[in-house]
Every structure is written in structure tokens, then in C-alpha cells.
Amino acid sequence: MIKIGSIELPDFPMLLAPMEDVSDPPFRSVCKVNGADLMYTEFISSEGLIRDAIKSRRKLDIYEEERPIGIQIFGGDEEAMGMSAAIVDAVGPDLLDINFGCPVKKVVTKGAGAGVLKDVDLMVRLTQSVIKNTHLPVTVKTRLGWDDQSKNIEEVAERLQDIGIAALSIHGRTRCQMYKGEANWELIGRIKDNPRITIPVFGNGDIDSPEKALEYKNRYGVDGIMIGRAAIGYPWIFNEIKHFLKTGEHLPLPTVEQRVAVIRQHLKYSLAWKGPVVGIREMRRHYTNYLKGFPNIKEFKSRLVRLDTYEEIDEVLDEVLAYYAGFVAQKISGHSLKGHPIVKQQNKEYL
Incomplete structure (x- = not known):
């Protein structure tokens, strides 16, 4: 202690x-x-x-x-x-x-x-x-x-x-x-x-x-x-x-669902503490970090940083979940968080 x-x-x-x-x-x-x-x-x-x-x-x-x-x-x-x-x-x-x-x-x-x-x-x-x-x-x-x-x-x-x-x-x-x-x-x-x-x-x-x-x-x-x-x-x-x-063992990497859930939690706290305008604006700097390394994520990130309401952001996050659920369903592997500090030491399938 x-x-x-x-x-x-x-x-x-x-x-x-x-x-x-x-x-x-x-x-x-x-x-x-x-x-x-x-x-x-x-x-x-x-x-x-x-x-x-x-x-x-x-x-x-x-x-x-x-x-x-x-x-x-x-x-x-x-x-x-x-x-x-x-x-x-x-x-x-x-x-x-x-x-x-x-x-x-x-x-x-x-x-x-x-x-x-x-x-x-x-x-x-x-x-x-x-x-x-x-x-x-x-x-x-x-x-x-x-x-x-x-x-x-x-x-x-x-x-x-x-x-x-x-x-x-x-x-x-x-x-x-x-x-x-x-x-x-x-x-x-x-x-x-x-x-x-x-x-x-x-x-x-x-x-x-x-x-x-x-x-x-x-x-x-x-x-x-x-x-x-x-x-x-x-x-x-x-x-x-x-x-x-x-x-001496690694926890599983956070799934897409877990990442989106934390984004939503963070966003809700941001809105509650800062209000709807500042809360959404200052949350924009975080999306890139939360979604870093996702294959083909650039389009989603560019949309998230332009939206002004929780409802619009929530819809895009639903699209993110649906899109990557498709990746999993097709068993597409090899999409690692290349360069991410947590993953550099690991050889695990992402998603």
C-alpha cells in the first residue's frame, strides 16, 4: 500500500x-x-x-x-x-x-x-x-x-x-x-x-x-x-x-463496441458538464484518438467532427458499429492498430 x-x-x-x-x-x-x-x-x-x-x-x-x-x-x-x-x-x-x-x-x-x-x-x-x-x-x-x-x-x-x-x-x-x-x-x-x-x-x-x-x-x-x-x-x-x-497476460483489446460505448459515455459527460455547444465542440478532438487505427475510418471521423447535435453523432456511431460488424461477419483479419502503443507489443487480431 x-x-x-x-x-x-x-x-x-x-x-x-x-x-x-x-x-x-x-x-x-x-x-x-x-x-x-x-x-x-x-x-x-x-x-x-x-x-x-x-x-x-x-x-x-x-x-x-x-x-x-x-x-x-x-x-x-x-x-x-x-x-x-x-x-x-x-x-x-x-x-x-x-x-x-x-x-x-x-x-x-x-x-x-x-x-x-x-x-x-x-x-x-x-x-x-x-x-x-x-x-x-x-x-x-x-x-x-x-x-x-x-x-x-x-x-x-x-x-x-x-x-x-x-x-x-x-x-x-x-x-x-x-x-x-x-x-x-x-x-x-x-x-x-x-x-x-x-x-x-x-x-x-x-x-x-x-x-x-x-x-x-x-x-x-x-x-x-x-x-x-x-x-x-x-x-x-x-x-x-x-x-x-x-x-503476465494481456487483456483482450477493446472491441469496436467497447470503444463506441466509451465515446458515448465521454460525450454525455462532456455535454452535461460543458453544455451542448462547447461540449460537442471540445469532444471533437477526441474522436481521432478513440478510433485510431480503424481501417477505412477516415470518412466517419470527418463526419463526426462536423456534427452539432448528440442525435446526429449517435447515428454516425451506430453506422460505425454496423460497418465494423460487417468486417467481423466476413472474418476479415489483419487489420491491427499498427503503430498504436498498446498493440505494438502484441500480435492479436483486431476487431
Whole structure:
């Protein structure tokens, strides 16, 4: 069992990474059902919370069925971070996470996110301000450092633990790498092996298959894995990894029916939370990911992203089911999700 404050997680938990414009309640709902043990909100600007910005406040929405869940904030001003921590505390999540890892230019240029990696003293002060203003366990998500010449994650881990953070999630890239190249888990493993580090350490970056999850678990000894991009359009990855770690066997790939069912669930949550206009518009970015690799799917996807009502979308999804039922009936095999991270390690018939 892994503990973060009073939160109890299973051994080697699966965490859903906080992702801007992705990790909203509708997306989190389908990940929770499919095995995510701990989830986070999209990151929230501390300055936005203080200004009472509608978009920032909206991101504070959490639901009982999502627990345990953390709210993530970012910022570069000590006072603002402290004040926003108090606001988050009042909302009542299970933990408060600080983002010291976002590499996006508009965040970094404000001295926030991964920008704070340039100034560890400031990082410590910001974290102290948050800890002083909340009763919640405070955790941190960060990167290895700013660039290859300044990988300071060992100093960061020790100093943040010393002031009281309850867990640390590390993305195995520098800020300058953005999301390019291969994540360096050697440094993540070094943090876990550090005898001074006693808090849970979660690894993040490039985990896109059950095999890789098992390999990295054994090689680097982390307490759990945080999954981000690999879950977009494929929330089944959490349970697939859990099953593989337990049994050494793969779960069957999700069928067309299962994929369409999750699309419908996601869409319904999106409509309920965002309303009919925004809910449908922002759902469009997900269809390509959910239907990735389907043979001859381009026509269906192009129609789905142009429709404006649930009823129209529902009809096209029925057509998708009927079309691929025909494939199965004709026993057409060999249509694999070529290139999909979950399938690269498997030789299974798709559909």
C-alpha cells in the first residue's frame, strides 16, 4: 500500500497525469472506470484563481466518484500561490499538487511551471507558501531540470521533501526537451534509490504498454507510474497494465463496441458538464484518438467532427458499429492498430 498523507493507494498505483485541455471531468470519468487509481485536474493558474477567472474556477470542479483526486496549481508568486492554496483547500480535494514541470512557453515566461527549475530557492519558497496555507497533503510534479547542463532533480527532491511535500512525480525529460526524445528514467531511478528520499516517487514519461510498465517498475523501483498521453483515446491502458503486472497476460483489446460505448459515455459527460455547444465542440478532438487505427475510418471521423447535435453523432456511431460488424461477419483479419502503443507489443487480431 502507498500512502500520501491519509490517502491510501494500492501497491504500484496507476496515476492519470494532469493535462491541459484534456484532464477535465468527462475525460477523468472514463479513466477512472478503466482503472486510474489517482487523478489530477488540469493545472490551474494561481493568479487566475485569485482574480476569480471563470476558466480557472471551473477547473476546480471535482466529483465524489473521482476520489482520490488532486487539484493542481501553478504560479511564480509566493503570495498568489499561498492564496490559491487556501482556495483549493476550501474545495476539499484529497491533495494539492504543484506544477513545476509544464514546459509551455506562455507558462515558463511567467516564471512558473518548468521555469521555476532555474531557481530552486524560489521553488522551495513557493512550495512552503502552499504548504502553510492548506491542510491537504502537498505533492509536486516536475522535470529533471531546465536542460541537459542543469539536471537538478536530486537537489529538488531532497529540498522539497525536507520542507514537507508528501510525494513527488517526475517526468523524465528536461524543459528544453519538451516532449521530444526519449524520457530518461535513470535519473528517476536514482531519486528512488537515494536513501534520504522516503516519500513516494512516481515516474512519468513514455509508458505506453504493459511490457514497458513492468520493465520500468522492475528496473527503476518507482512507487507507481503516471500516464498522460498514452491514455488519450485509450483509457483501457490502466487496467491493461494492472492485469499484465498481476498475471503476465494481456487483456483482450477493446472491441469496436467497447470503444463506441466509451465515446458515448465521454460525450454525455462532456455535454452535461460543458453544455451542448462547447461540449460537442471540445469532444471533437477526441474522436481521432478513440478510433485510431480503424481501417477505412477516415470518412466517419470527418463526419463526426462536423456534427452539432448528440442525435446526429449517435447515428454516425451506430453506422460505425454496423460497418465494423460487417468486417467481423466476413472474418476479415489483419487489420491491427499498427503503430498504436498498446498493440505494438502484441500480435492479436483486431476487431
